[in-house]
Amino acid sequence: MTKPTAAPCVAVVDDDEALRDSLSWLLDSVGLTTHAFADGDAFLGAEPDSFTAVLLDVRMPGLSGLQVQQRLNERGDSTPIIFMTGHGDVPMAVTALKAGAFDFIEKPFNHQQLIDAVQQALAKHQQLHQARARLEAVQARYAALRPKERQILVHVAEGMTSREIAEYLDVSAKTVEVYRLRAMKALGAHNLAELVRICVALALVEPLPTKPRQR
Known part of the structure; x- marks a missing residue:
């Protein structure tokens, strides 16, 4: 705390x-x-x-x-x-x-x-x-998620589609969507970009490499 x-x-x-x-x-x-x-x-x-x-x-x-x-x-x-x-x-x-x-x-x-x-x-x-306070709050929310919700969030942040996640976890795409939306709400992520930023901050996924500038 x-x-x-x-x-x-x-x-x-x-x-x-x-x-x-x-x-x-x-x-x-x-x-x-x-x-x-x-x-x-x-x-x-x-x-x-x-x-x-x-x-x-x-x-x-x-x-x-x-x-x-x-x-x-x-x-x-x-x-x-x-x-x-x-x-x-x-x-x-x-x-x-x-x-x-x-x-x-x-x-x-x-x-x-x-x-x-x-x-x-x-x-x-x-x-x-x-x-630091914001990060600790997000860490606490993430820790309160169900294991399956955490797993699905990471896969979403990695760029996998709901269908791909469903096949990988052997569950229905509907189940993936329900877990994803519930977990995003718990973390306060309103869209995919915010979810990715949160997962990067929690060191769950690697940050995207910076693209070199076009000359």
């Missing part, structure tokens, strides 16, 4: 105490809740998935920002990360982006730039949360 959406809370992870205090004050001033950490280990030990965005320094004693990101990725944590980088750290920031970071900003940074980046990261987190 998806957890209820909590109030946004931004983690600030930096070994510079003055900068942590400054960032916390800045974000608090625009109505955001913050929680500051002096190093990556402290952050990782504080249930990082409870945060809606992370401001993470690249270079820190102990675990580096990239190592913290790696640990989060290993946990399957998708919280948006904004890296804070010093002069000369841009190559590291590019590496972080390739590993899934949301953005990076260079120190010293403009206050409005940082606020904008955090707000965008929070919006992304909300989108991810909503998408």
